[in-house]
Amino acid sequence: MKDKLTGLGLIFFSVLFIFANNAIPVTIVETTGESMEPEIQDGDELISISTTALLSDGDRIFYKQNGTSVVHDTVTHVSAGDDWTNDVPSHKLPTTDCDELHSCPSPRDGWITYGINNEYVDQSQTGIPDKPVTDDEIIGRIIGHLSKAKD
Numbered sequence: 001m002k003d004k005l006t007g008l009g010l011i012f013f014s015v016l017f018i019f020a021n022n023a024i025p026v027t028i029v030e031t032t033g034e035s036m037e038p039e040i041q042d043g044d045e046l047i048s049i050s051t052t053a054l055l056s057d058g059d060r061i062f063y064k065q066n067g068t069s070v071v072h073d074t075v076t077h078v079s080a081g082d083d084w085t086n087d088v089p090s091h092k093l094p095t096t097d098c099d100e101l102h103s104c105p106s107p108r109d110g111w112i113t114y115g116i117n118n119e120y121v122d123q124s125q126t127g128i129p130d131k132p133v134t135d136d137e138i139i140g141r142i143i144g145h146l147s148k149a150k151d
Contacts, residue, residue: 030046036116063133092120
């Protein structure tokens with residue numbers, strides 16, 4: 001266990017050094033909740049870099065919408081007015097009928113997101129987030145994972 005922690009510490013400080021010297025802000029995010037289990041556990045720490053450049057489907061992002069901070073995966077990027085149901089795997093939707101989904105058609109440009117332990121994509125129902133996640137709401141892309149020590 002000590003070797004694992006030492007290795008994680010070296011990786012962590014190496015990432016901080018690389019990004020700090022290139023003026024890309026790095027944030028350590030402590031998680032809460034169960035929406036990303038089993039990959040991310042309650043209390044895990046994640047390394048986030050403050051960039052939305054080159055985001056793609058499947059990237060893990062840290063964002064804030066309606067005052068709530070969230071770490072979820074991107075599914076697809078949509079434009080305002082899009083029926084995005086064809087761009088999302090059907091098993092991540094309660095229905096493929098756009099008119100029956102909360103944010104479909106899309107009210108704005110942004111990302112459809114998904115917590116891997118959730119049944120459906122976030123924007124298919126009311127809650128947080130309830131709209132596609134905009135670049136302005138994204139705090140950063142998750143680039144590393146420091147698991148919390150298990151008892």
